[in-house]
Amino acid sequence: MFLLTLVFRPRIRKGWRKFKTSESAAMAVAQESLGASRVVKAFGQEERRSKQLVSHYSDSLSAQLKVYVDSAVYNLLVGVVTSIGLAAVLYVGIRHVQANTLSLGALLVVNYYVTQLYSPLRNVGQKTLDIQLSLAGIERYHAVLDETPDVPEKPNARPLTRAKGKIVFQKVSFEYVKDHPVLDDVSFDLPAGSRLGIVGPTGSGKTTLSSLLVRFFDPTRGVVTLDDVDLRDYKLADLRNQFAVVLQDTVLFSASIAENIRFARPDASMEEVISAARAANAHDFIISLPEGYDTLVGERGMKLSGGERQRVSLARAFLKDAPVLILDEPTSALDVQSEALVLDAIERLMKGRTTMMIAHRASALRNCDTILRIENGKTAGLTGEVASVLKSMTPTPA
Numbered sequence: 001m002f003l004l005t006l007v008f009r010p011r012i013r014k015g016w017r018k019f020k021t022s023e024s025a026a027m028a029v030a031q032e033s034l035g036a037s038r039v040v041k042a043f044g045q046e047e048r049r050s051k052q053l054v055s056h057y058s059d060s061l062s063a064q065l066k067v068y069v070d071s072a073v074y075n076l077l078v079g080v081v082t083s084i085g086l087a088a089v090l091y092v093g094i095r096h097v098q099a100n101t102l103s104l105g106a107l108l109v110v111n112y113y114v115t116q117l118y119s120p121l122r123n124v125g126q127k128t129l130d131i132q133l134s135l136a137g138i139e140r141y142h143a144v145l146d147e148t149p150d151v152p153e154k155p156n157a158r159p160l161t162r163a164k165g166k167i168v169f170q171k172v173s174f175e176y177v178k179d180h181p182v183l184d185d186v187s188f189d190l191p192a193g194s195r196l197g198i199v200g201p202t203g204s205g206k207t208t209l210s211s212l213l214v215r216f217f218d219p220t221r222g223v224v225t226l227d228d229v230d231l232r233d234y235k236l237a238d239l240r241n242q243f244a245v246v247l248q249d250t251v252l253f254s255a256s257i258a259e260n261i262r263f264a265r266p267d268a269s270m271e272e273v274i275s276a277a278r279a280a281n282a283h284d285f286i287i288s289l290p291e292g293y294d295t296l297v298g299e300r301g302m303k304l305s306g307g308e309r310q311r312v313s314l315a316r317a318f319l320k321d322a323p324v325l326i327l328d329e330p331t332s333a334l335d336v337q338s339e340a341l342v343l344d345a346i347e348r349l350m351k352g353r354t355t356m357m358i359a360h361r362a363s364a365l366r367n368c369d370t371i372l373r374i375e376n377g378k379t380a381g382l383t384g385e386v387a388s389v390l391k392s393m394t395p396t397p398a
């Protein structure tokens with residue numbers, strides 16, 4: 001029985017491992033399709049996605065079936081081995097009874113003890129297999145956690161309460177994939193409180209610059225500093241607390257508007273939430289909603305327009321009150337009217353903060369004091385002559 005367990009244990013562990021892996025692949029497809037259900041439908045890909053899902057699940061099902069068959073075979077063999085043992089004991093016992101060296105009562109008692117001994121033994125075998133399932137689960141859990149490549153934090157990292165906001169990129173190069181540089185030797189200085197506009201063609205590396213600043217990645221070469229300290233020397237959570245980020249398209253969680261704004265600072269009072277919303281030009285549209293600040297938004301609630309979502313996102317940024325502001329094309333998805341409301345709020349938000357604003361339209365850049373042009377990951381110009389840069393850009397479509 002010991003031998004059997006030895007043989008079957010790794011087999012069954014491997015089976016569970018395969019099952020867990022294919023199960024997560026299937027879950028990933030399901031989650032992606034549900035999250036992007038409108039895209040899937042708009043492209044008429046429901047059938048194909050659902051076929052993919054079914055094929056992933058049948059993989060996972062067949063993996064599961066295989067482990068069950070293996071376990072059943074193991075149980076059968078264990079049953080056979082124990083029964084043979086029992087039969088042997090009985091046979092020897094009966095021979096002894098026939099030879100009158102053992103009384104029938106004594107044989108029955110021995111038989112009783114032996115069966116008593118077997119059932120815990122069989123249990124031990126079964127439990128060894130059950131443990132394989134849990135171990136495979138733990139393995140998978142660690143594999144998933146280890147997958148997300150996070151930047152390391154130094155053991156004696158510096159704490160940081162509130163930065164002044166001076167940012168320097170020194171000869172920064174970066175590649176996502178080895179030997180495919182996305183940024184090449186980019187340098188610029190942002191004094192505390194200054195406003196940098198970043199322009200450049202699509203794919204030139206603008207968003208990558210902002211990802212380096214919030215330390216989603218570390219530069220391959222060169223240094224990024226905040227208040228003259230290498231970003232890698234700060235505690236990661238403290239560092240990320242210094243930034244308020246507004247992206248092109250804001251995702252709202254399925255929760256009330258107030259909770260969505262409070263996401264920036266869960267302990268904020270209702271008064272603070274409202275004043276942040278006012279500053280972001282969001283208060284008026286929020287109180288016109290059926291339940292005001294308690295209106296449910298996000299996937300399972302009310303759908304807000306792009307401009308409204310951006311203003312909620314700005315309210316978050318006001319509430320967070322971080323010294324550095326990162327805006328990645330905050331108005332490029334908006335028409336001119338809603339852009340005006342958003343830009344007005346952004347202007348207010350920029351006051352007293354270092355700002356990095358990525359934009360395509362001249363209208364969004366008019367409040368910057370320096371413009372950095374990036375082309376193919378290289379600095380193609382850094383100038384304080386904002387007006388002349390804006391003039392050379394395509395005018396905002398009316």
Ligand SMILES: Nc1ncnc2c1ncn2[C@@H]1O[C@H](COP(=O)(O)OP(=O)(O)OP(=O)(O)O)[C@@H](O)[C@H]1O
Pocket residue numbers: 176177182200201202203204205206207208209
């Ligand atoms: N996570 C990633 N892994 C690999 N390559 C990436 C990744 N993110 C971006 N890239 C590549 O890096 C380059 C720069 O991308 P980035 O997003 O910084 O461009 P961008 O200037 O912000 O463009 P856009 O104006 O379209 O937003 C692109 O060629 C892109 O394909």
Ligand SMILES: [Mg+2]
Pocket residue numbers: 206207208328
């Ligand atoms: Mg981008």
